[in-house]
Structures are given as structure tokens and as C-alpha cells.
Amino acid sequence: MKRRNCCGDWVCVVILFILSAYFANGLLAEKMVTLEFLGTPPGYYESSAAIITTDVSSDGSIIVGGLYEYNMISDDADDEYSIFIWENGVYTLLPEIGRCTPIITDDCAHIVAELGSGFRFGSKWSFTTGEGWVRSELPHWGENRFLIEAVSGDGSITVGSAYYGDTYIKEACCWKPGRTGTVLMGLGFSDLGERESNAYDVSSNGSVIVGADNTGGNQYIPVQWINYKVSILPKLPGYETEAHFARAVSDDGSLILGLVGDDNRPSKFMMWKNGHPEILFENTGQLRFLDISRDMKSMLLVSDTGSQYTTEMMDWQPIALNQFVDSYGINRQGFNLSATAISGDGSTVVGLASRDAGANYETSTFRLQILESGRANFGPFEVRVDGYCDTTPWLSWLWVENDPWVWSVDMNHWLYCPGENVTENGAWVYIPK
Numbered sequence: 326m327k328r329r330n331c332c333g334d335w336v337c338v339v340i341l342f343i344l345s346a347y348f349a350n351g352l353l354a355e356k357m358v359t360l361e362f363l364g365t366p367p368g369y370y371e372s373s374a375a376i377i378t379t380d381v382s383s384d385g386s387i388i389v390g391g392l393y394e395y396n397m398i399s400d401d402a403d404d405e406y407s408i409f410i411w412e413n414g415v416y417t418l419l420p421e422i423g424r425c426t427p428i429i430t431d432d433c434a435h436i437v438a439e440l441g442s443g444f445r446f447g448s449k450w451s452f453t454t455g456e457g458w459v460r461s462e463l464p465h466w467g468e469n470r471f472l473i474e475a476v477s478g479d480g481s482i483t484v485g486s487a488y489y490g491d492t493y494i495k496e497a498c499c500w501k502p503g504r505t506g507t508v509l510m511g512l513g514f515s516d517l518g519e520r521e522s523n524a525y526d527v528s529s530n531g532s533v534i535v536g537a538d539n540t541g542g543n544q545y546i547p548v549q550w551i552n553y554k555v556s557i558l559p560k561l562p563g564y565e566t567e568a569h570f571a572r573a574v575s576d577d578g579s580l581i582l583g584l585v586g587d588d589n590r591p592s593k594f595m596m597w598k599n600g601h602p603e604i605l606f607e608n609t610g611q612l613r614f615l616d617i618s619r620d621m622k623s624m625l626l627v628s629d630t631g632s633q634y635t636t637e638m639m640d641w642q643p644i645a646l647n648q649f650v651d652s653y654g655i656n657r658q659g660f661n662l663s664a665t666a667i668s669g670d671g672s673t674v675v676g677l678a679s680r681d682a683g684a685n686y687e688t689s690t691f692r693l694q695i696l697e698s699g700r701a702n703f704g705p706f707e708v709r710v711d712g713y714c715d716t717t718p719w720l721s722w723l724w725v726e727n728d729p730w731v732w733s734v735d736m737n738h739w740l741y742c743p744g745e746n747v748t749e750n751g752a753w754v755y756i757p758k
Contacts, residue, residue, distance in 0.1 A: 358653045362660065362678055363690040366392060366409045366416040379665045383431035383478070383619065385673025385694060387412045390665075391427055391438070408438065408450075410458070411690065419450065419458060428476050431529065431619070431669050435480030437463070439473040447473050447483065447500065449507075463500050464509040471498070475526045478576070478619075478669075482531030484524040487511065497524035497536050499553075514538055515548050515555050522548070526573045529619065533578030535571035537588075547571040547583055547597075561585055561595050561602045571597070573617045576669075580621045582614075589613055594641070596621065606641040615664065618671030623695075625664045625674065632664040632676065646674070650693065662691060672696055703728065704747025719751035 379390035388411040408419040408427050427438040436450040436458070447463035465471055466487065473485040483500040497512040514522045518538030525536045534550040538557075545568040547558040560569050564585055573582040579599050586592035590613055594605040612633055615625040624641075626633040632646040646662050660678035667674050678691040703725045706714040712726035713734075722734040729743040741755035 357694075357696040358650065358655060359694045360650060360655050360657065361692045361694075362658070363388070363411055363414075363692060365689060366407070366418055379675050379677070379690060380428050381666050381668045381673055381675045381692075382429050382433045383669030385668040385670070385675075385692070387429060387433050388675050388690060388692065389427045389429045389436055390690065408436070410436075417458075419460070426473070428473065430476055430480040431478035432480065435476065437473055437476045437480075437483050439471060439485070445470050445472065447471055447485070449480075449483070449500075451480070461507075464507060466509065474524060477527045477531040478529035479531075482527050482534075484527045484534050484536075486523055493520065495521045495523070497522040497534075497550075499524065499527070499534065501531070510553070512550055512553065513555060515546065515557050517546055517557065518548075523570075524550070525571065528574050528578040529576040533574055535574045535581050537568075537570040544568055545570055545588070547581075549574075549581065551578075558583075558597055558600070559602055561593070561604060564593070567592070569595075572614055573621070575621045576619045582617055582621060582624075584614060610643065612643060616667045618667050619669035620671060623667055623671035625667050627664075632662060634664070634674065636671070646693075660687075660689065660691070662693070664693075703731075703744045704752070705749050706747070716747075716751070720754075 379388055381388050390409050392407050392409050410417040410419070427436050429436050434452050437447060439445045439447050446465045448460055449463055450458040450460050452458055463483065467490070469490055470488040471485055473483060476483045481502055485498060486495050487498045488495050496514070499510050499512060500507050501510060502508075512522065512524060512534065515538045517540045519541045521539035523536040523538075524534050527534045532552055536548055537545040538548050539545055547560070547569040548555055549558055549571060558569070558571055558581070560567075561583070567586050568588070570584045570588050571581050572584055574580070581597040583595040583597060583602070584591035584593075585595055590611050591608050593607055594614070596603050596605055610628055612626040612628050615627050615632070617624045622637040624635050626635065626643055630645065633643040634646045634649050635641050635643040646664055647657065650657060650662065659680045661680065662676060662678050664674050664676040666676070672695055674693040674695065676691060678689045680687050702708055703714045703716075703723070706716050708714045708725060712724050713722055714725055715722055720733055720735070724732040724734070725744060729741055731740050731742050732738075733740055738756060741757070742752055746752045
């Protein structure tokens, strides 16, 4: 959209540059972006160690991951597996525990992980002053295999699935507080489910669990458990014959992210808002879901070409993570960024950075912080990151980044209107000739 500027041509050039970057690339230009390379835990050679997976606390201050070191000498010797914790620039290693996929709680007080190979079981670490991280084993049934998918914000509820030996039955399950400690509970199946139910995520307080049931023939239906009682979520209108998966849930349980079609490469991304299904976007790029923030406004995806990033403010138009970083003039030092998790508040993306370095292949944990900058509101009206706000029924859409001079979309004119004077009923404005 072409704009005139009442404050001088040089300001107009700057504004048009920012806006053209936003509309041409779908980028959120009004952000503060920083990238840190955190290396790998001490004692691990970058050429022979690799990060299995990482997670990040809700505020982005603590990163956890599984790290394994190849045994380069003998194929008969075991590889070494550890959980690492990064906080305030310092790495801490938990004792060797076998292959692991750690997840940290929002309050940073608990870590849960599935351990071992073949028959996997779960463990939980809780942080206590004076003792540090103390491990306890999560209950399990015999030698059945357990997959851990998510943990509630306070660490009280862990959800996942159990494989029952040779019966080929998979049941969603959860670990929850009992009278004498943590107890393991099967969540069962919906009325239409057959031999397979999956629990993928849990709300912050543990009251809502979401997942999918297999009704036979790989036809999956979306389900939720509210206070451990299962119910079927409605499918997206017009796509009732396609498989649906409820993959993530917001803090309060009111928003649920859904995938339509193939769970690995869905045809559509959707959202249930208070139980009502709505489409978010068509998946034309063969993207796979990776992670989403707790407010359900920032999402990580992955394609055959690498990590992708998108937000509600970007109208869910994905962009390659490397390209997103490059657009802010940040030097990636030749590293390729492969994201693994996004923080609960959406401000921090973490993962593995890698690059060729002569004879060696270097790896590093990275932390990418994406913070909003500029004003948050124009009077009582929320301002989008591109500078627009909807003041309906007062003056409809305004562009307010040049406050006190604002641009009226409907009037196609500049107005003088200091934001500090604006109320819910509007304000007096000056319209120059």
C-alpha cells in the first residue's frame, strides 16, 4: 500500500522499507531477534557427539536435551548417553541413563524422559534446593514399552502411550499423583477406538489431555480427555472422511491444534476454539508439525529442506528459519539451524546448529530469541506487529507506528491523533488539508 508521509521524505523511505519487507516476505519486521551458539557440554568432542533432542522452559531461560557420544573405537562398546541442562551459560550433565528424550516443565522444576532402548520406561527429575536434580522412576507395567509425549506446566501430570507386549495394542496413558506417590493410569479408548489410542499433549493444569484414536484401517479421530473422561472432537466440516489428530493444547485447554490427513505430512492445519473446528492453513509445502507455543500463536514446522517458522501474526505463512534469521542481518557463521522446540511464551526457539568445518562436522546447541518491540497498544486498541490496529467502530483500521501522526486506511489520509489521548470511545483528531 502506497503511503505519503507528512513528516519528510526521508522518514517515508524508512517506513516503506519496513513495510515492504513485511508484505513481500511475510516477516515480522518489528521484532528484536538474537541468536546464541551455546556449544556442547564439556567433555564431548563436537566431531563425535550429537544432540538427540532439546526442549526449553516456558520463558526460554533453561534448555534441556539428550546428548550421546559415539564410541569411535569399538563397535562392541556401548555409546554413552546423558541428559544435559543449560542454564545461565553453564552446562550440567545428569548421570548416564541411556537413550533419552527429556522434556522440562514450565516452572523449570521437573524434567521427564523416556529411557532405554527396546523396552522403554519413564523417569522424572525434580529440582530441590541443596540436593539439585533428584531422579525417581515413573511406574510401569511389566516390560511394556512406554512413550512420553508431554508434561503439565507444574509437572504433576505426564502423558504418553503404552505398548502392551506382543498384543499390538497401544493405549494412551498418564502418570498422575496418587495417595502414596505417582500412579500410572490407562486412559482407554473412545467408543469408536480400536486397539490404539494416543495422548499427545496436556494443558498446564493437567485437566485437558488431547490425542487421537485409531478406528481401524488407519482412520484416526481426534479425542480429548477432560478430567480423564474421553470424548470425540468434531472433525473439520467438509473433511469428515479424512483422519484427524489433536496434537497440542493451550494452557487453559480452550485451544487445540489439529492436523488433517496424514499425521506426518498433514494436508491441513486446524484449530478447535472452545470445541469448534476452524481451518488455519492448507499445507501446500509438505510440512510436518514440530512444536507450538502454549498461547498457540507461534509454531515450528519442518520440511525436507529444513526448519520452518510461522505465527498467527504472519497469517500462518511459514518461512524457512534460516531465512527468517538472515532477514534481520544476523550472522549464522555458516551454521544451519534445525529447530527442536519453542518456549511456552513463543519467545525462544532452540535446537541444533551444524556446519562443515574441514575434516570435522561441528554441532552446537542454539538459542534464538524473538521479542516484540515497539508499542503494544494504541490507547485501548491492540497493535499488530506490522503497526496496524482495528479501532472499529471508531475509525476502523489505522497504521499507528508514526504516532502522533496515524494513517487512516478508510480515509486514505494522515490524521494527527496522539495515542495517549485515545479511549474506548475514540478521541478528537486533527485532519490536515
